[in-house]
Amino acid sequence: MTNQLARRLGTGSAVMIGLGSMMGAGVFAAFGPAARAAGSGLLVGLAIAGLVAVANATSSAQLAAVYPTSGGTYVYGREQLGPWWGYLAGWGFVVGKLASCAAMALTFAAYVAPIGWQRPFAVAAVVGLAAVNYRGITRTARLTVVLVVVVLAALAVLVGVSAAGGGADVGRIGVGGVLHAGPYAILQAAGLLFFAFAGYARLATLGEEVRDPARTIPRAIVLALGITVVVYGVVAVTVLAVLGPDGVAASSTPLAAAAARSGAGWVGPVVRVGAAAAALGALLALVAGIGRTTLAMAREGDLPRWLDAVHPRYRVPHRAEVAVAVVVSALVLVTDLRGAIAFSSFGVLLYYAVANASALTQPPEQRRYPRALAWTGLVGCVVLVATLPIGAVATGLVVFAAGVALRWWRLRRWPRSSTD
DSSP states (O other), X not given: OTTSOOOOBOHHHHHHHHHHHHHXXXXXXXXXXXXXXXXXXXXXXXXXXXXXXXXXXXXXXXXXXXXXXXXXXXXXXHHHTOHHHHHHHHHHHHHHHHHHHHHHHHHHHHHHXXXXXXXXXXXHHHHHHHHHHHTOHHHHHHHHHHHHHHHHHHHXXXXXXXXXXXXXXXXXXXXXXXXXXXXXXXXXXHHHHHTTTGGGHHHHHBGGGBSSHHHHHHHHHHHHHHHHHHHHHHHHHHHHHHHHHHHHHHOSSHHHHHHHTTSOTXXXXXXXXXXXXXXXXXXXXXXXXXXXXXXXXXXXXXXXXXXXXXXXXXXXXXXXHHHHHHHHHHHHTTOOXXXXXXXXXXXXXXXXXXXXXXXXXXXXXXXXXXXHHHHHXXXXXXXXXXXXXXXXXXXXXXXXXXXXXXXXXXXXXXXXXXXX
């Protein structure tokens, strides 16, 4: 079939895409908002977010092995729970990840652009990476490998210099006050930090382009998430030890601020290069993931049918990716980083709630992990959504209501266009 994507990714490339999807989101963007919510309690929030992410990842891996096609939880929800649940998952993913794209573009600009030029730089990043994605998934994977190597090298430099140069002091973390902010604040920090882990789903949305998906996708998801959890923990402790919780909360670029305290003038530029690479890597993978989910939804008529197109040469959903680039470019001109992170977490947590509910309905022969993990993920997603900033929750409910109204209208107008 000419409208199918090509299977070109192996385990190594898939792991790198997963790492590229996560590293930029968490290390360079989410620590500041989380510290403003819970201070040094962000460490507990990080552990909670990591636990929920692990539970969600196992559910996604289990489902991806059975449904190795583009669309991720949009497909799983349709197949396991029904078309409406799949639609809500797909809608949550698309709108949430569009906000993530805006957050990553703004993070890139915050680290590299002169004051007053952040938004134009962000738009340029979106357009440039959309052009790379347009040329094919193998080019996306190759560029992601380069970006991930740069990011890990920059983080290693920051941690090493902070530890060796005496800039880090564990006493600044205030270990005794980790729980001082209270349960609600810590859970809100966890909800914000969950944004940092959500990139592993990109591998599921790329299921139609992975070789031997039943084996490759579960392995890649677990490997990418495991590496990311370790890196996040080390960097979070380092930055808190250098700046203290108030210093992290006060900065929109906390890793750059920590580098400035190291006393080595060359560290700051290295960290800024790493931050730019991280944000670009996450943005690159995000655009690819949203394009594939949009393609899957268009195939079923849940988004405009003209988005159901695969480029005859490059084998990518080219119309969907162009549409994503246009929408994200508009978003970066009107949104702010904290608002984009909170709204993204709202949409993506609901997306994973559907994934966990879908995993709970799988028969024993399809089960790779205990049902308790799926229950943990489902309950965790619902709790974290409820503790997000009220503005993000209100906006998310309005956007989801609009999505429900859109599908209801479509089904009434074109009832034969759907298998509902």
